[in-house]
Amino acid sequence: MRIVNWAELSPQDRRTQLTRPAMNQAADISATVLNILTNIRREGDKALKEYTAAFDKVPDGKIVLSQAEIDAAADAVTPAMQQAIRHAYDNIARFHAAQQMAPLVMETQPGVRCELHTHAIGRVGLYVPGGSAPLVSTVLMLAVPAKLAGCRKVVLCSPPPIANEILFAARLCGVSEIYTMGGAQAIAAMAYGTETVQKVDKIFGPGNAWVTEAKRQVSLDVRGAAIDMPAGPSEVLVIADEAANPEFVAADLLSQAEHGPDSQVVLVTPSVSLAKAVDAAVERQLQTLSRADIARKALAESLTILCGDIKEACVISNEYAPEHLIVQTAAPRELLPWLENAGSIFLGAWTPESVGDYASGTNHTLPTYGYARTASSLGLADYQRRYTVQELSADGLKGLGDTVIAMANAEGLDAHRQAVVLRMAKINAQEPSA
Numbered sequence: 001m002r003i004v005n006w007a008e009l010s011p012q013d014r015r016t017q018l019t020r021p022a023m024n025q026a027a028d029i030s031a032t033v034l035n036i037l038t039n040i041r042r043e044g045d046k047a048l049k050e051y052t053a054a055f056d057k058v059p060d061g062k063i064v065l066s067q068a069e070i071d072a073a074a075d076a077v078t079p080a081m082q083q084a085i086r087h088a089y090d091n092i093a094r095f096h097a098a099q100q101m102a103p104l105v106m107e108t109q110p111g112v113r114c115e116l117h118t119h120a121i122g123r124v125g126l127y128v129p130g131g132s133a134p135l136v137s138t139v140l141m142l143a144v145p146a147k148l149a150g151c152r153k154v155v156l157c158s159p160p161p162i163a164n165e166i167l168f169a170a171r172l173c174g175v176s177e178i179y180t181m182g183g184a185q186a187i188a189a190m191a192y193g194t195e196t197v198q199k200v201d202k203i204f205g206p207g208n209a210w211v212t213e214a215k216r217q218v219s220l221d222v223r224g225a226a227i228d229m230p231a232g233p234s235e236v237l238v239i240a241d242e243a244a245n246p247e248f249v250a251a252d253l254l255s256q257a258e259h260g261p262d263s264q265v266v267l268v269t270p271s272v273s274l275a276k277a278v279d280a281a282v283e284r285q286l287q288t289l290s291r292a293d294i295a296r297k298a299l300a301e302s303l304t305i306l307c308g309d310i311k312e313a314c315v316i317s318n319e320y321a322p323e324h325l326i327v328q329t330a331a332p333r334e335l336l337p338w339l340e341n342a343g344s345i346f347l348g349a350w351t352p353e354s355v356g357d358y359a360s361g362t363n364h365t366l367p368t369y370g371y372a373r374t375a376s377s378l379g380l381a382d383y384q385r386r387y388t389v390q391e392l393s394a395d396g397l398k399g400l401g402d403t404v405i406a407m408a409n410a411e412g413l414d415a416h417r418q419a420v421v422l423r424m425a426k427i428n429a430q431e432p433s434a
């Protein structure tokens, strides 16, 4: 990892240092994806099967799994693995069930009743990455809240061959349909529909730069589908001081670096000695990793930032807006008020990011590319839409009518005014005169 000294960088250099690697190829990826989306929209299954054969090396382009195939694969999962998946499922279900909002019902003034309700989104499409690692945990992160929210149809797709564990988790969660397709073509099929794949209302899930760009494009097309958020290549920023254990920090950095060559990991510290110790630990631990080659590529685009103090580290983190933020300092919780932009925050030495990736209960689907400035971590609310209800009594309208008439006058909207005036006249006529 390259080391930079924050104090020595110009504002422009600081922005450059904090750029995500995937953003450098954004234009190429965007053009490729547009082409794929257009072809799937025009040619449906034919194009979908061609892309599946080309990108995912499935000669016959098979895209549907039968229930018998799902059951055979799910039943083949070892009991120990089944138990681990169930354990994670329970914690994730507990944390997401607690997010259910009770309907809001109130009177803003006498006789004026306003309500806020939620309704599950009907058909949702879940994308489970599988290009370089079969992300079993992502099935739970996406499907558990979908079912808790009450979505009618839950469609899942993942690049072939789909791991048995993914199919076990999907069956456990009650997923309705499973397709063996990945990449931008899978997003296109779910967004636009094909002869085989029925169109969904909203698409959820993380993925590589092509998947994330495809989600962005279909969400901007009125014929497409809504999306949860841009959840692209994994990233982590660690704020650490002298109190941190360099082996722990190195392990956390590597756990995200191993996701993909375009993942990015950042260490921000005021301590030169910690930076050096972490660097050495990263080198040592790399020797033991099966995905060291991938991690090395990610590390080549990653960095250590030497800052003045821990408060400045928080400012840098807010600027970067990481997907994951790990705080390994003497008093990590004390920094929370300073930390504004992060998908998920991990406090202290005993909270490796892996626990949130798999099983603590929080969702691992998180905004990347700096979208954590405005976008949230995935939750139950993303599977629901909010709507309001209102009901006024005659007295309620009497109390509010003059205000609405005055405002309609100001906007020059006579019909709006008239809708109130007519009713007020009726109410006044019905009231016995004093």
Ligand SMILES: NC(=O)c1ccc[n+]([C@@H]2O[C@H](COP(=O)([O-])OP(=O)(O)OC[C@H]3O[C@@H](n4cnc5c(N)ncnc54)[C@H](O)[C@@H]3O)[C@@H](O)[C@H]2O)c1
Pocket (backbone or CB within 6 Å): 032, 055, 056, 128, 129, 130, 131, 132, 133, 135, 138, 159, 181, 182, 183, 184, 185, 206, 207, 208, 209, 210, 211, 230, 231, 232, 233, 234, 235, 259, 260, 263, 323, 364, 365, 366, 367, 368
């Ligand atoms: N942000 C989050 O919440 C989060 C969570 C989990 C995983 N992730 C990220 O998800 C990503 C998973 O990526 P992955 O690649 O392993 O799996 P993936 O399933 O996202 O992508 C695989 C697909 O990419 C397509 N593809 C590959 N090369 C292509 C090319 N040159 N042109 C067009 N399409 C191409 C193929 O169709 C393939 O099926 C990783 O970057 C990981 O860091 C993010």
Ligand SMILES: N[C@H](CO)Cc1c[nH]c[nH+]1
Pocket (backbone or CB within 6 Å): 135, 137, 138, 233, 234, 235, 256, 323, 357, 364, 365
């Ligand atoms: N760290 C990933 C989110 O960026 C999620 C994940 C799944 N499996 C392991 N990790």
Ligand SMILES: [Zn+2]
Pocket (backbone or CB within 6 Å): 234, 255, 256, 259, 357
């Ligand atoms: Zn991870």
